[in-house]
Amino acid sequence: MSIPLTDEASLHPLVLPARADAADAGEFRELARVRNAVYRELTGRTEQDLTPEALLPLLRSRKERTTVVWAVRVGDEMVGRAVVDIPHEEGSRVAIASIEIHPRVWGRGIGTAALPHLEAVAREYGRTVIQNWTEQPASDAPRREARTGFGSVPDDHVARFLTRHGFTLEQVYRVSRLEVTASTLDRARALHEEARSWSTDYRVLQWMLPTPSEHVDGYAWLKSRMSTDAPSGDLETDEESWDAERLIDGEKRIEEMGQTMQVTVAQHIPTGELTAFTELGIGPDLTATTHQHDTLVLVEHRGHRLGQLVKCAALLSWGDVAPESREVITYNAEENRPMLSINEAMGFTAIAYEGAWKKELT
Structure with a gap:
């Protein structure tokens, strides 16, 4: 069942197909295409592209973690995805969550409306911390420093969204x-x-x-x-x-x-x-x-x-x-x-x- 987010956007729980080329895999294959388009737009690079066949094993739940996946749609068009990973390590307090939406639909409140649904999954599994890793596009925006004291990221739309919703920048990774x-x-x-x-x-x-x-x-x-x-x-x-x-x-x-x-x-x-x-x-x-x-x-x-x-x-x-x-x-x-x-x-x-x-x- 789809979840309304805004007047135009909705969240659709995705059931993963048994195979990427199965008869019922059309929505998943579209998810893979949109994922690649979002990453290309954010990074300006293509090396993170994955075929549907490569993406499917990454998104399946397994013994050491449970994965929940949604498609994000504006009207009938898929514009992104949301993912929550629940690690099964003993005593874990963590959920790893991401909302990846094409930049051309940023600023419409879609991410803000989707985030509580990801947090609800984390709480359902008894998690008290959400963590997120996001590569940000190059920008001339002012910088935001990591709490480690090492490295910074642009204080851009992505950083402002995460900060506004209670996230702190803990660490920065260099892509080389x-x-x-x-x-x-x-x-x-x-x-x-x-x-x-x-x-x-x-x-x-x-x-x-x-x-x-x-x-x-x-x-x-x-x-x-x-x-x-x-x-x-x-x-x-x-x-x-x-x-x-x-x-x-x-x-x-x-x-x-x-x-x-x-x-x-x-x-x-x-x-x-x-x-x-x-x-x-x-x-x-x-x-x-x-x-x-x-x-x-x-x-x-x-x-x-x-x-x-x-x-x-x-x-x-x-x-x-x-x-x-x-x-x-x-x-x-x-x-x-x-x-x-x-x-x-x-x-x-x-x-x-x-x-x-x-x-x-x-």
Whole structure:
């Protein structure tokens, strides 16, 4: 049943189809098209585009989270979507929510009318905090500083909307791009050799998904530490529980999305422990943009240039996977100076910023 928002707009609960090409998947396929159009309008870029086949696995509820999806319509036209994720980590207070509407219908009160429905879902699941990650378009507007003291975003329509509705800007992520050229690869080789001289007790291991059975437990442990060891400011961060089942299910989802992913890790030779990792991934088009996903060095193994080691090793071998992909995009917290320094040394440059926002529900 649709939910009236304004005289012209309404919210439509979306039942996900079994397959993106199913007979009843028309509304979902339109949602995927509109999602891509909204992201292109906001960022001016296309690397966040997802086919319906790739988007569907991301929106399905699963063991570790429940996802609720609505289509936003003005009259009969779909103009955006709203999504609430409810993590199932023990003791979680958090719901992750977003309202993504095409800018040409901003200013009509649609987002303001939709937000209470997202908050109602959060309360239904007993959550007291809503968090949101939004990349904002480049702007000459005055800046709004993050509460971490690192980074800022434009104080534009998006920031004013979130602030007006009780959100605070907790953290800023830098979106960085690397153009893959002979020069950047030469630089990566030099940085890789430098890192090796600092990390003589470590070796680099690499694999394409699925993860070999002998590394599943170690890699799952590294993934779990992303929630505790990566900078998060004053955001509510659930300690995620990763085991072999969760890792294998996640890798099946990546395969279903048509993604190719390489994992590069540093292994501590004396103990055999996996101590650092980075992931490079790309969609079905191997000429498109490569994404650097999670990267982490365990706290107790920092100081050995392991982040530099795995990131350079990953880039240097990626040409064997997607030789025609000529750029890499990555996201890092502005206060994560060690990782940003590695990126800058490799030749990454900032192209945009993403705000991490939080609202305490009363």
